[in-house]
Amino acid sequence: MRVAILTVSDSVFRGERADLSGPALRERCMQLGWQVVAAEIVSDDSPTIEAFLIACADSQQADIILTTGGTGLGPRDVTPEATAAVCARLIPRCRRAAAPRRRSPSRRPPRLIVFLELSEI
Secondary structure (H helix, E strand, O other): OEEEEEEEOHHHHOOOOOOOHHHHHHHHHHHOOOEEEEEEEEOOOHHHHHHHHHHHHHHOOOOEEEEEOOOOOOOOOOHHHHHHHHOOOEOOOOOOOOOOOOOOOOOOOOOOOOOOOOOEO
16 A cells, blocks of 8 residues: 655644654554655645645555644644545545454454544545
8 A cells, every 4th residue: 555644734834843643644554564655744725735635646656645634623724625625525434434453363454543534535
């Protein structure tokens, strides 16, 4: 699985705060054997978020794009809206989905447990 990670945060982008969620996503992806092909930090700005998502989708370099940040209640927290603006349709029933934890060993590859605010294609 090839993954692109987008961290959205004004304070992280300006260097005022450390990015904790982007590296955590990268680490988990690597634990799963996924290849992180792109990782970027951008400000809470719809056109910038949209541009990253479009560039990743158009280049077909990533099988999945993970975004983190920009989902609060502030006026600049626009990640869900920017994502919706560039996606074709909502993925049904993925708003709050989690893979179950395994109770016994399995030969299948591990699953990532993710809580999604917005899942679109």
